[in-house]
Amino acid sequence: MSPSQTDRRRLLAAERYLWTPAGRGETGHAALIFPNSYAVGMSSLALHTLWRLLSEAGWEVDRAFLDPQRGYSLEHEARLSDFDLLAFTCAYELDYLHLAPLLEGGGVPALRADRGPRDPLLIAGGPGVTQNPEPLAPLFDLLFIGEVEPVWEELQAALARSAESKQAALEAAAEIPGVYRPDEPPEEPVTRQVLREVNLFPSASVVVTPETELSDMFLVEVGRGCPQTCEFCLARQIYHPFRPRSRDNLLETIRPALAVTPRVGLLGAALSDHPHLLELCETLVAEGAQVSTSSLRVDALTPRLAQVLAAGGARTLTLAPETGNESLRRRIGKPIAQEHILAAARAAEEAGIATLKLYFMVALPEETEEDRLAIAELVGELREVAPRLRLEVGVSPLVPKPHTPWEGLAMPPVAEIRRRSAQVRRALGKLGIASDIGSARGGLVETALSRGGQELGPVLVEAGRRGGDFAALRGACREAGLRLEDYAEAPEGKPWKVVGVRGCRD
Numbered sequence: 494m495s496p497s498q499t500d501r502r503r504l505l506a507a508e509r510y511l512w513t514p515a516g517r518g519e520t521g522h523a524a525l526i527f528p529n530s531y532a533v534g535m536s537s538l539a540l541h542t543l544w545r546l547l548s549e550a551g552w553e554v555d556r557a558f559l560d561p562q563r564g565y566s567l568e569h570e571a572r573l574s575d576f577d578l579l580a581f582t583c584a585y586e587l588d589y590l591h592l593a594p595l596l597e598g599g600g601v602p603a604l605r606a607d608r609g610p611r612d613p614l615l616i617a618g619g620p621g622v623t624q625n626p627e628p629l630a631p632l633f634d635l636l637f638i639g640e641v642e643p644v645w646e647e648l649q650a651a652l653a654r655s656a657e658s659k660q661a662a663l664e665a666a667a668e669i670p671g672v673y674r675p676d677e678p679p680e681e682p683v684t685r686q687v688l689r690e691v692n693l694f695p696s697a698s699v700v701v702t703p704e705t706e707l708s709d710m711f712l713v714e715v716g717r718g719c720p721q722t723c724e725f726c727l728a729r730q731i732y733h734p735f736r737p738r739s740r741d742n743l744l745e746t747i748r749p750a751l752a753v754t755p756r757v758g759l760l761g762a763a764l765s766d767h768p769h770l771l772e773l774c775e776t777l778v779a780e781g782a783q784v785s786t787s788s789l790r791v792d793a794l795t796p797r798l799a800q801v802l803a804a805g806g807a808r809t810l811t812l813a814p815e816t817g818n819e820s821l822r823r824r825i826g827k828p829i830a831q832e833h834i835l836a837a838a839r840a841a842e843e844a845g846i847a848t849l850k851l852y853f854m855v856a857l858p859e860e861t862e863e864d865r866l867a868i869a870e871l872v873g874e875l876r877e878v879a880p881r882l883r884l885e886v887g888v889s890p891l892v893p894k895p896h897t898p899w900e901g902l903a904m905p906p907v908a909e910i911r912r913r914s915a916q917v918r919r920a921l922g923k924l925g926i927a928s929d930i931g932s933a934r935g936g937l938v939e940t941a942l943s944r945g946g947q948e949l950g951p952v953l954v955e956a957g958r959r960g961g962d963f964a965a966l967r968g969a970c971r972e973a974g975l976r977l978e979d980y981a982e983a984p985e986g987k988p989w990k991v992v993g994v995r996g997c998r999d
Protein backbone atom coordinates (compact mmCIF):
# COMPACT_ATOMS: atom_id res chain seq x y z
CA MET A 494 0.00 0.00 0.00
CA SER A 495 1.40 3.46 -0.90
CA PRO A 496 1.92 6.11 1.83
CA SER A 497 -0.97 8.15 0.42
CA GLN A 498 -3.30 5.11 0.58
CA THR A 499 -2.28 4.59 4.20
CA ASP A 500 -3.00 8.25 4.94
CA ARG A 501 -6.37 8.01 3.22
CA ARG A 502 -7.43 5.05 5.34
CA ARG A 503 -6.15 6.69 8.52
CA LEU A 504 -8.15 9.86 7.80
CA LEU A 505 -11.33 7.96 7.04
CA ALA A 506 -10.95 5.76 10.13
CA ALA A 507 -10.60 8.82 12.40
CA GLU A 508 -13.85 10.47 11.22
CA ARG A 509 -16.98 10.44 13.36
CA TYR A 510 -20.21 11.11 11.49
CA LEU A 511 -23.00 13.32 12.84
CA TRP A 512 -25.38 12.34 10.04
CA THR A 513 -26.03 9.55 7.59
CA PRO A 514 -25.30 10.49 3.98
CA ALA A 515 -28.54 10.08 2.08
CA GLY A 516 -27.32 9.99 -1.52
CA ARG A 517 -26.66 6.57 -3.05
CA GLY A 518 -25.82 7.81 -6.52
CA GLU A 519 -29.37 7.87 -7.88
CA THR A 520 -28.70 11.43 -9.12
CA GLY A 521 -25.09 10.83 -10.11
CA HIS A 522 -21.55 10.76 -8.74
CA ALA A 523 -20.09 14.02 -7.47
CA ALA A 524 -16.65 14.89 -6.16
CA LEU A 525 -16.69 17.74 -3.66
CA ILE A 526 -13.27 19.36 -3.88
CA PHE A 527 -11.42 21.70 -1.56
CA PRO A 528 -8.19 22.87 -3.22
CA ASN A 529 -6.00 22.57 -0.14
CA SER A 530 -5.11 19.87 2.36
CA TYR A 531 -7.62 17.63 4.14
CA ALA A 532 -6.87 19.44 7.43
CA VAL A 533 -7.73 22.84 5.98
CA GLY A 534 -10.68 21.63 3.91
CA MET A 535 -12.37 19.81 6.75
CA SER A 536 -12.28 23.05 8.76
CA SER A 537 -14.40 24.73 6.06
CA LEU A 538 -18.09 24.98 6.89
CA ALA A 539 -18.85 25.45 3.20
CA LEU A 540 -17.52 21.96 2.52
CA HIS A 541 -19.68 20.38 5.22
CA THR A 542 -22.75 22.31 4.07
CA LEU A 543 -22.37 21.38 0.40
CA TRP A 544 -21.66 17.77 1.26
CA ARG A 545 -24.99 17.55 3.06
CA LEU A 546 -26.90 19.44 0.35
CA LEU A 547 -25.51 17.30 -2.48
CA SER A 548 -26.08 14.08 -0.60
CA GLU A 549 -29.67 15.00 0.24
CA ALA A 550 -30.20 15.65 -3.46
CA GLY A 551 -29.31 12.03 -4.24
CA TRP A 552 -25.67 12.44 -5.25
CA GLU A 553 -23.15 9.92 -4.09
CA VAL A 554 -20.51 12.34 -2.84
CA ASP A 555 -16.79 11.68 -2.52
CA ARG A 556 -14.46 14.33 -1.19
CA ALA A 557 -11.12 15.27 -2.76
CA PHE A 558 -8.28 17.41 -1.43
CA LEU A 559 -4.80 18.40 -2.46
CA ASP A 560 -3.57 15.60 -0.24
CA PRO A 561 -3.39 12.75 0.64
CA GLN A 562 -4.04 11.62 -2.96
CA ARG A 563 -4.09 14.48 -5.41
CA GLY A 564 -6.51 13.84 -8.24
CA TYR A 565 -8.26 10.94 -6.47
CA SER A 566 -11.23 10.89 -4.15
CA LEU A 567 -10.87 10.20 -0.45
CA GLU A 568 -13.73 7.72 -0.09
CA HIS A 569 -13.26 5.41 -3.08
CA GLU A 570 -9.90 6.43 -4.50
CA ALA A 571 -11.70 7.22 -7.75
CA ARG A 572 -10.07 9.42 -10.39
CA LEU A 573 -11.68 12.84 -10.77
CA SER A 574 -12.30 12.12 -14.45
CA ASP A 575 -14.69 9.31 -13.41
CA PHE A 576 -17.24 11.65 -11.77
CA ASP A 577 -20.24 13.33 -13.38
CA LEU A 578 -19.82 16.52 -11.37
CA LEU A 579 -16.81 18.24 -9.79
CA ALA A 580 -17.98 20.85 -7.25
CA PHE A 581 -15.29 23.12 -5.83
CA THR A 582 -15.42 25.48 -2.89
CA CYS A 583 -12.77 28.19 -3.28
CA ALA A 584 -12.14 30.33 -0.22
CA TYR A 585 -8.56 31.58 -0.64
CA GLU A 586 -6.95 33.05 -3.72
CA LEU A 587 -3.65 31.26 -3.12
CA ASP A 588 -5.49 27.94 -3.43
CA TYR A 589 -6.23 28.73 -7.09
CA LEU A 590 -2.67 27.56 -7.77
CA HIS A 591 -3.67 24.07 -6.62
CA LEU A 592 -6.49 23.68 -9.12
CA ALA A 593 -4.44 22.52 -12.12
CA PRO A 594 -2.45 19.90 -10.15
CA LEU A 595 -5.69 18.56 -8.68
CA LEU A 596 -7.54 18.39 -11.99
CA GLU A 597 -4.71 17.17 -14.17
CA GLY A 598 -3.65 14.66 -11.49
CA GLY A 599 -7.17 13.28 -11.82
CA GLY A 600 -7.14 13.11 -15.62
CA VAL A 601 -9.26 16.23 -16.20
CA PRO A 602 -7.87 19.00 -18.46
CA ALA A 603 -7.64 22.15 -16.32
CA LEU A 604 -8.78 24.62 -18.98
CA ARG A 605 -12.40 24.49 -20.10
CA ALA A 606 -11.37 24.92 -23.74
CA ASP A 607 -9.44 21.62 -23.56
CA ARG A 608 -12.33 19.61 -22.17
CA GLY A 609 -15.02 17.79 -24.11
CA PRO A 610 -18.61 16.71 -23.57
CA ARG A 611 -17.51 13.48 -21.83
CA ASP A 612 -15.48 15.27 -19.17
CA PRO A 613 -17.20 16.03 -15.84
CA LEU A 614 -19.12 19.27 -15.31
CA LEU A 615 -17.07 21.70 -13.19
CA ILE A 616 -18.69 24.26 -10.90
CA ALA A 617 -17.09 26.46 -8.22
CA GLY A 618 -18.38 28.82 -5.56
CA GLY A 619 -17.16 30.45 -2.37
CA PRO A 620 -15.98 33.90 -1.31
CA GLY A 621 -13.11 33.92 -3.82
CA VAL A 622 -15.53 33.29 -6.66
CA THR A 623 -18.08 35.82 -5.41
CA GLN A 624 -15.55 38.63 -5.09
CA ASN A 625 -14.22 38.09 -8.63
CA PRO A 626 -14.85 34.96 -10.72
CA GLU A 627 -12.86 36.18 -13.72
CA PRO A 628 -9.41 34.62 -13.04
CA LEU A 629 -11.20 31.26 -12.67
CA ALA A 630 -13.52 31.70 -15.65
CA PRO A 631 -11.22 29.90 -18.15
CA LEU A 632 -11.13 26.83 -15.87
CA PHE A 633 -14.76 26.29 -14.89
CA ASP A 634 -17.99 25.52 -16.74
CA LEU A 635 -20.07 27.31 -14.13
CA LEU A 636 -19.32 29.71 -11.27
CA PHE A 637 -21.75 30.51 -8.51
CA ILE A 638 -22.03 34.00 -7.05
CA GLY A 639 -23.16 34.35 -3.44
CA GLU A 640 -25.00 31.90 -1.19
CA VAL A 641 -26.32 28.80 -2.88
CA GLU A 642 -29.20 27.88 -0.54
CA PRO A 643 -31.90 30.23 -1.99
CA VAL A 644 -31.66 28.59 -5.43
CA TRP A 645 -30.48 25.16 -4.37
CA GLU A 646 -33.60 23.31 -5.57
CA GLU A 647 -33.27 24.66 -9.11
CA LEU A 648 -29.50 24.41 -9.19
CA GLN A 649 -29.33 20.82 -8.04
CA ALA A 650 -32.02 19.86 -10.56
CA ALA A 651 -29.92 21.47 -13.32
CA LEU A 652 -26.70 19.84 -12.14
CA ALA A 653 -28.45 16.47 -11.98
CA ARG A 654 -28.72 16.56 -15.75
CA SER A 655 -24.92 16.33 -16.01
CA ALA A 656 -25.12 12.54 -15.47
CA GLU A 657 -26.82 12.30 -18.91
CA SER A 658 -25.67 15.40 -20.77
CA LYS A 659 -23.24 18.10 -19.76
CA GLN A 660 -24.69 20.47 -22.33
CA ALA A 661 -28.21 20.03 -20.97
CA ALA A 662 -26.95 20.72 -17.44
CA LEU A 663 -25.11 23.86 -18.60
CA GLU A 664 -28.14 25.22 -20.38
CA ALA A 665 -30.45 24.58 -17.44
CA ALA A 666 -28.02 26.02 -14.88
CA ALA A 667 -27.39 29.19 -16.89
CA GLU A 668 -31.02 30.23 -16.33
CA ILE A 669 -30.64 30.20 -12.54
CA PRO A 670 -29.98 33.45 -10.63
CA GLY A 671 -26.42 33.63 -9.31
CA VAL A 672 -25.00 31.29 -11.95
CA TYR A 673 -22.23 32.67 -14.17
CA ARG A 674 -21.59 30.65 -17.30
CA PRO A 675 -18.27 32.01 -18.60
CA ASP A 676 -18.57 30.61 -22.14
CA GLU A 677 -21.67 32.76 -22.58
CA PRO A 678 -20.86 36.04 -20.81
CA PRO A 679 -23.93 37.73 -19.32
CA GLU A 680 -25.20 41.09 -20.56
CA GLU A 681 -25.95 42.25 -17.02
CA PRO A 682 -23.82 41.63 -13.90
CA VAL A 683 -24.64 38.29 -12.26
CA THR A 684 -26.58 38.97 -9.07
CA ARG A 685 -25.13 37.78 -5.78
CA GLN A 686 -27.60 35.41 -4.08
CA VAL A 687 -28.47 36.01 -0.44
CA LEU A 688 -30.21 33.59 1.91
CA ARG A 689 -32.76 35.80 3.66
CA GLU A 690 -33.95 33.30 6.27
CA VAL A 691 -30.75 31.77 7.62
CA ASN A 692 -32.57 29.62 10.19
CA LEU A 693 -34.01 27.45 7.41
CA PHE A 694 -30.60 26.05 6.44
CA PRO A 695 -28.13 24.93 9.12
CA SER A 696 -24.45 25.35 8.37
CA ALA A 697 -22.51 23.05 10.66
CA SER A 698 -20.06 20.15 10.69
CA VAL A 699 -21.39 16.84 9.47
CA VAL A 700 -18.23 14.99 10.51
CA VAL A 701 -15.72 15.63 13.28
CA THR A 702 -12.16 14.42 13.21
CA PRO A 703 -8.94 14.95 15.16
CA GLU A 704 -7.12 15.33 11.83
CA THR A 705 -8.08 18.97 11.18
CA GLU A 706 -6.64 22.25 12.36
CA LEU A 707 -9.64 22.51 14.70
CA SER A 708 -9.28 19.03 16.12
CA ASP A 709 -12.51 17.18 16.99
CA MET A 710 -14.44 20.44 16.98
CA PHE A 711 -18.07 20.72 15.89
CA LEU A 712 -18.23 23.95 13.87
CA VAL A 713 -21.40 25.95 13.55
CA GLU A 714 -22.17 29.20 11.76
CA VAL A 715 -23.90 31.63 14.13
CA GLY A 716 -24.89 34.06 11.41
CA ARG A 717 -23.91 35.71 8.14
CA GLY A 718 -22.86 39.26 7.35
CA CYS A 719 -21.55 41.97 9.63
CA PRO A 720 -23.08 45.28 10.75
CA GLN A 721 -19.66 46.90 11.37
CA THR A 722 -18.07 49.45 9.08
CA CYS A 723 -14.47 48.38 8.33
CA GLU A 724 -13.58 49.86 4.97
CA PHE A 725 -11.13 47.13 3.96
CA CYS A 726 -13.44 44.21 4.67
CA LEU A 727 -14.63 41.93 1.87
CA ALA A 728 -16.86 39.85 4.16
CA ARG A 729 -18.88 42.92 5.05
CA GLN A 730 -19.70 43.40 1.35
CA ILE A 731 -20.21 39.89 0.05
CA TYR A 732 -22.19 38.61 3.03
CA HIS A 733 -24.34 41.71 3.47
CA PRO A 734 -26.80 42.05 5.21
CA PHE A 735 -26.16 40.94 8.79
CA ARG A 736 -28.32 37.87 9.61
CA PRO A 737 -27.79 36.25 13.02
CA ARG A 738 -29.29 32.80 13.52
CA SER A 739 -31.78 32.48 16.36
CA ARG A 740 -30.61 31.15 19.71
CA ASP A 741 -33.09 28.25 19.56
CA ASN A 742 -32.02 27.34 16.05
CA LEU A 743 -28.37 27.23 17.14
CA LEU A 744 -29.08 25.16 20.23
CA GLU A 745 -31.14 22.73 18.16
CA THR A 746 -28.19 22.32 15.78
CA ILE A 747 -25.52 22.06 18.46
CA ARG A 748 -27.13 19.87 21.15
CA PRO A 749 -27.13 16.57 19.20
CA ALA A 750 -23.43 17.08 18.38
CA LEU A 751 -22.53 17.23 22.09
CA ALA A 752 -23.15 13.48 22.25
CA VAL A 753 -20.22 13.05 19.83
CA THR A 754 -17.82 15.81 20.92
CA PRO A 755 -17.84 18.44 23.69
CA ARG A 756 -15.84 20.84 21.50
CA VAL A 757 -17.96 23.51 19.79
CA GLY A 758 -16.56 26.23 17.53
CA LEU A 759 -18.84 29.23 16.99
CA LEU A 760 -18.05 30.85 13.66
CA GLY A 761 -19.19 34.05 12.01
CA ALA A 762 -17.72 37.29 10.71
CA ALA A 763 -19.76 39.18 13.28
CA LEU A 764 -19.85 36.67 16.10
CA SER A 765 -19.66 39.44 18.72
CA ASP A 766 -22.70 41.16 17.22
CA HIS A 767 -24.90 38.16 17.75
CA PRO A 768 -27.63 39.42 20.10
CA HIS A 769 -27.53 36.24 22.25
CA LEU A 770 -23.85 35.33 22.18
CA LEU A 771 -23.32 35.48 25.94
CA GLU A 772 -26.52 33.60 26.69
CA LEU A 773 -25.70 30.98 24.06
CA CYS A 774 -22.21 30.44 25.48
CA GLU A 775 -23.57 30.26 29.05
CA THR A 776 -26.14 27.63 28.06
CA LEU A 777 -23.63 25.53 26.15
CA VAL A 778 -21.01 25.65 28.90
CA ALA A 779 -23.66 24.71 31.49
CA GLU A 780 -24.46 21.68 29.31
CA GLY A 781 -20.81 20.58 29.32
CA ALA A 782 -19.57 22.10 26.05
CA GLN A 783 -16.10 23.51 25.52
CA VAL A 784 -16.74 26.61 23.46
CA SER A 785 -14.28 28.27 21.08
CA THR A 786 -14.94 31.36 19.03
CA SER A 787 -13.64 32.94 15.88
CA SER A 788 -12.19 36.45 16.25
CA LEU A 789 -14.17 38.62 18.70
CA ARG A 790 -14.79 42.35 18.41
CA VAL A 791 -12.61 44.07 20.99
CA ASP A 792 -15.39 45.98 22.75
CA ALA A 793 -17.52 42.82 22.95
CA LEU A 794 -15.00 40.93 25.08
CA THR A 795 -16.57 41.76 28.44
CA PRO A 796 -15.38 40.25 31.73
CA ARG A 797 -18.49 38.04 31.80
CA LEU A 798 -17.99 36.70 28.27
CA ALA A 799 -14.30 36.04 28.98
CA GLN A 800 -15.26 34.14 32.16
CA VAL A 801 -17.83 32.00 30.38
CA LEU A 802 -15.45 31.17 27.53
CA ALA A 803 -12.67 30.34 30.00
CA ALA A 804 -15.09 28.18 32.02
CA GLY A 805 -15.87 26.38 28.76
CA GLY A 806 -12.21 25.52 28.25
CA ALA A 807 -11.06 28.39 26.01
CA ARG A 808 -7.36 29.09 26.49
CA THR A 809 -6.84 31.44 23.55
CA LEU A 810 -8.89 34.39 22.35
CA THR A 811 -8.38 36.38 19.17
CA LEU A 812 -8.84 40.11 18.64
CA ALA A 813 -8.09 42.25 15.59
CA PRO A 814 -7.30 45.86 16.58
CA GLU A 815 -5.85 46.27 13.01
CA THR A 816 -3.76 49.33 13.97
CA GLY A 817 -1.98 50.62 17.04
CA ASN A 818 -3.28 54.12 16.62
CA GLU A 819 -6.84 55.01 17.56
CA SER A 820 -7.28 57.81 15.04
CA LEU A 821 -6.08 55.62 12.15
CA ARG A 822 -8.40 52.91 13.40
CA ARG A 823 -11.27 55.36 13.20
CA ARG A 824 -10.26 56.37 9.67
CA ILE A 825 -10.34 52.77 8.44
CA GLY A 826 -13.87 52.40 9.80
CA LYS A 827 -13.09 50.46 12.98
CA PRO A 828 -13.73 53.00 15.72
CA ILE A 829 -12.44 51.06 18.72
CA ALA A 830 -10.90 53.06 21.56
CA GLN A 831 -7.50 52.11 23.02
CA GLU A 832 -9.10 51.80 26.45
CA HIS A 833 -11.44 49.10 25.14
CA ILE A 834 -8.49 47.06 23.88
CA LEU A 835 -6.75 47.37 27.24
CA ALA A 836 -9.98 46.45 29.05
CA ALA A 837 -10.43 43.38 26.83
CA ALA A 838 -6.92 42.16 27.63
CA ARG A 839 -7.51 42.70 31.33
CA ALA A 840 -10.81 40.81 31.14
CA ALA A 841 -9.12 37.92 29.33
CA GLU A 842 -6.32 37.70 31.86
CA GLU A 843 -8.59 37.90 34.87
CA ALA A 844 -10.76 35.14 33.43
CA GLY A 845 -7.72 32.86 33.16
CA ILE A 846 -7.25 32.96 29.38
CA ALA A 847 -3.64 32.04 28.62
CA THR A 848 -3.05 33.52 25.15
CA LEU A 849 -4.36 36.55 23.34
CA LYS A 850 -3.82 36.60 19.58
CA LEU A 851 -3.74 40.07 18.07
CA TYR A 852 -3.96 40.88 14.38
CA PHE A 853 -2.67 44.10 12.80
CA MET A 854 -2.26 45.39 9.27
CA VAL A 855 0.40 47.43 7.47
CA ALA A 856 0.27 49.34 4.17
CA LEU A 857 -2.97 51.08 5.10
CA PRO A 858 -3.81 54.31 3.26
CA GLU A 859 -2.11 57.37 4.81
CA GLU A 860 -0.30 55.15 7.32
CA THR A 861 2.83 56.75 8.78
CA GLU A 862 5.87 55.38 10.53
CA GLU A 863 4.39 56.67 13.75
CA ASP A 864 1.30 54.53 13.13
CA ARG A 865 3.43 51.45 12.63
CA LEU A 866 5.44 52.05 15.78
CA ALA A 867 2.15 52.54 17.62
CA ILE A 868 1.45 48.82 17.10
CA ALA A 869 4.39 47.97 19.36
CA GLU A 870 3.40 50.71 21.82
CA LEU A 871 -0.09 49.25 22.10
CA VAL A 872 1.24 45.70 22.53
CA GLY A 873 3.62 47.02 25.20
CA GLU A 874 0.70 48.60 27.05
CA LEU A 875 -1.27 45.38 26.82
CA ARG A 876 1.61 43.54 28.40
CA GLU A 877 1.67 46.02 31.24
CA VAL A 878 -2.05 45.79 31.98
CA ALA A 879 -2.18 42.01 31.53
CA PRO A 880 1.31 40.68 32.32
CA ARG A 881 0.26 37.03 32.67
CA LEU A 882 -1.25 36.89 29.17
CA ARG A 883 0.89 35.43 26.44
CA LEU A 884 0.58 37.82 23.48
CA GLU A 885 0.84 36.48 19.93
CA VAL A 886 1.03 39.16 17.26
CA GLY A 887 0.27 38.71 13.57
CA VAL A 888 0.94 41.48 11.05
CA SER A 889 -0.23 41.25 7.44
CA PRO A 890 -0.32 43.64 4.50
CA LEU A 891 -3.57 45.20 3.39
CA VAL A 892 -4.99 43.55 0.27
CA PRO A 893 -7.37 46.00 -1.46
CA LYS A 894 -10.41 43.85 -2.17
CA PRO A 895 -13.00 44.18 -4.95
CA HIS A 896 -16.40 45.64 -4.00
CA THR A 897 -14.94 47.43 -0.95
CA PRO A 898 -14.46 51.21 -0.86
CA TRP A 899 -10.74 50.46 -1.27
CA GLU A 900 -11.04 48.33 -4.40
CA GLY A 901 -9.21 50.93 -6.48
CA LEU A 902 -6.27 51.53 -4.13
CA ALA A 903 -2.69 51.02 -5.25
CA MET A 904 -0.70 48.59 -3.12
CA PRO A 905 2.85 49.62 -2.18
CA PRO A 906 5.68 47.61 -3.81
CA VAL A 907 6.74 44.37 -2.11
CA ALA A 908 10.04 45.92 -0.93
CA GLU A 909 8.16 48.79 0.70
CA ILE A 910 5.71 46.44 2.44
CA ARG A 911 8.65 44.41 3.73
CA ARG A 912 10.28 47.59 5.02
CA ARG A 913 7.12 48.60 6.85
CA SER A 914 6.58 45.12 8.30
CA ALA A 915 10.22 45.01 9.42
CA GLN A 916 9.71 48.27 11.33
CA VAL A 917 6.87 46.67 13.27
CA ARG A 918 8.81 43.45 13.84
CA ARG A 919 11.85 45.35 15.14
CA ALA A 920 9.76 47.52 17.45
CA LEU A 921 8.01 44.43 18.86
CA GLY A 922 11.35 42.60 19.07
CA LYS A 923 12.70 45.37 21.31
CA LEU A 924 9.90 44.46 23.73
CA GLY A 925 10.85 40.81 23.47
CA ILE A 926 7.65 39.97 21.59
CA ALA A 927 7.92 37.79 18.50
CA SER A 928 5.59 38.49 15.60
CA ASP A 929 4.27 36.48 12.70
CA ILE A 930 4.74 38.70 9.67
CA GLY A 931 2.52 37.94 6.65
CA SER A 932 4.26 37.52 3.32
CA ALA A 933 4.43 40.67 1.21
CA ARG A 934 4.69 38.51 -1.91
CA GLY A 935 1.65 36.55 -0.76
CA GLY A 936 -0.21 39.87 -0.44
CA LEU A 937 0.77 40.80 -3.99
CA VAL A 938 -0.44 37.45 -5.36
CA GLU A 939 -3.71 37.77 -3.43
CA THR A 940 -4.19 41.27 -4.83
CA ALA A 941 -3.53 40.10 -8.39
CA LEU A 942 -5.93 37.16 -8.09
CA SER A 943 -8.57 39.35 -6.41
CA ARG A 944 -8.47 42.08 -9.03
CA GLY A 945 -7.31 40.31 -12.21
CA GLY A 946 -9.29 39.19 -15.21
CA GLN A 947 -9.58 36.09 -17.40
CA GLU A 948 -6.02 36.56 -18.68
CA LEU A 949 -4.91 35.01 -15.37
CA GLY A 950 -6.70 31.68 -15.94
CA PRO A 951 -4.07 30.06 -18.21
CA VAL A 952 -1.35 31.62 -16.03
CA LEU A 953 -2.78 29.89 -12.95
CA VAL A 954 -2.80 26.58 -14.78
CA GLU A 955 0.79 26.93 -15.99
CA ALA A 956 2.03 28.14 -12.60
CA GLY A 957 0.25 25.23 -10.90
CA ARG A 958 1.98 22.77 -13.21
CA ARG A 959 5.34 24.28 -12.27
CA GLY A 960 4.85 23.86 -8.53
CA GLY A 961 2.54 26.76 -7.72
CA ASP A 962 5.02 28.89 -5.80
CA PHE A 963 5.75 32.58 -6.28
CA ALA A 964 8.57 31.96 -8.78
CA ALA A 965 6.31 29.68 -10.83
CA LEU A 966 3.56 32.29 -10.92
CA ARG A 967 5.93 35.10 -11.79
CA GLY A 968 7.48 32.98 -14.57
CA ALA A 969 4.08 31.99 -16.00
CA CYS A 970 2.99 35.65 -15.92
CA ARG A 971 6.14 36.73 -17.73
CA GLU A 972 5.57 34.18 -20.50
CA ALA A 973 2.03 35.47 -20.90
CA GLY A 974 3.31 39.06 -21.16
CA LEU A 975 1.96 39.99 -17.72
CA ARG A 976 3.55 41.44 -14.59
CA LEU A 977 2.18 40.65 -11.15
CA GLU A 978 3.24 44.13 -10.03
CA ASP A 979 0.83 45.72 -12.50
CA TYR A 980 -2.08 44.36 -10.45
CA ALA A 981 -0.79 46.30 -7.43
CA GLU A 982 -1.32 49.57 -9.30
CA ALA A 983 -4.65 51.36 -9.09
CA PRO A 984 -6.68 49.21 -11.55
CA GLU A 985 -7.84 50.76 -14.81
CA GLY A 986 -10.65 48.27 -15.44
CA LYS A 987 -12.72 46.38 -12.91
CA PRO A 988 -13.16 42.81 -14.18
CA TRP A 989 -14.99 41.86 -10.98
CA LYS A 990 -17.92 44.03 -12.05
CA VAL A 991 -19.17 40.98 -13.95
CA VAL A 992 -20.68 40.33 -10.51
CA GLY A 993 -23.33 42.60 -9.00
CA VAL A 994 -22.58 42.29 -5.31
CA ARG A 995 -24.81 45.07 -3.90
CA GLY A 996 -22.89 45.31 -0.65
CA CYS A 997 -23.68 47.52 2.32
CA ARG A 998 -22.64 50.70 0.50
CA ASP A 999 -24.87 50.20 -2.53
Ligand code: SF4
Pocket residue numbers: 719720721722723726727728729762763790827
Ligand atom coordinates in the same frame (compact mmCIF):
# COMPACT_ATOMS: atom_id res chain seq x y z
S1 SF4 B 1 -15.84 43.62 12.23
FE1 SF4 B 1 -14.72 42.06 11.05
S2 SF4 B 1 -16.25 41.16 9.65
FE2 SF4 B 1 -17.11 43.07 10.45
S3 SF4 B 1 -16.62 44.63 8.92
FE3 SF4 B 1 -14.98 44.68 10.46
S4 SF4 B 1 -13.39 43.25 9.70
FE4 SF4 B 1 -15.30 42.83 8.56
